[in-house]
Amino acid sequence: MGLISNGSTIFDNGAMSAGGSMTFIKKLTASASATLSFVDGTSGVVLDDTYKEYLFTFNSIHPAENNTKLMFQASTDTGSNYGITMTSSRFYAFHKENGATPEFGYHDEDLAQSTDFQNLAAATGSGNDEAASGFVRIFNPSSTTFVKHFIADANSYLLSGSIRTCTAGYFNTTSALDAFQFKMTSDNIDAGDICLYGIA
DSSP, X not given: OXXXXXXXXXXETTEEOOOSOEEEEEEEEOSSBSOEEEETTSTTOOOSTTOSEEEEEEEEEEESSTTBOEEEEEESSTTSOOOOOEEEXXXXXXXXXXXXXXXXXXXXXXXXXXXXXXXXXXXBOOSTTOOEEEEEEEEOTTOSSSOEEEEEEEEEEETTEEEEEEEEEEEOOSSOOOEXXXXXXXXXXXXXXXXXXXXX
């Protein structure tokens, strides 16, 4: 017997349905790129009330400069300005290949009512085998009633170790967010891609 909520089957014969479908919207591939920007209504990008949730995945982001970090910000004016007030919290886990100096704790790169870009991944190396991957989920960015929450999870490679960072927060605006920009803390994104999906 299945479990049904509001007309949708949640469990049926032991299988779980998460509900909603994920639709691919846009992929941007870095090639010595200063920024990668997703702007609603530009080049096939959708960031409106078509979807209640949007997912960005970043895959093998390789910085041009060693020891730099992937970060992001949002816009309410289709990318003319990226600097929405944000509050966030972060924690991290670090483990070296040789098992030495494992760490877990609070990461002091959170924001408190700041218009700065939010770091998503920890420091990432520029070596040929070093990169960062992860995702950011934005909830109801087109709302003109509530603030806009997000969560992010990333893993990066530096100093022969794996660094996982988890970030959560909100954009403190009731204006619709219609653009997002990604860049490194310094220099270019040498390679890698970022994909945008809408979740129904």
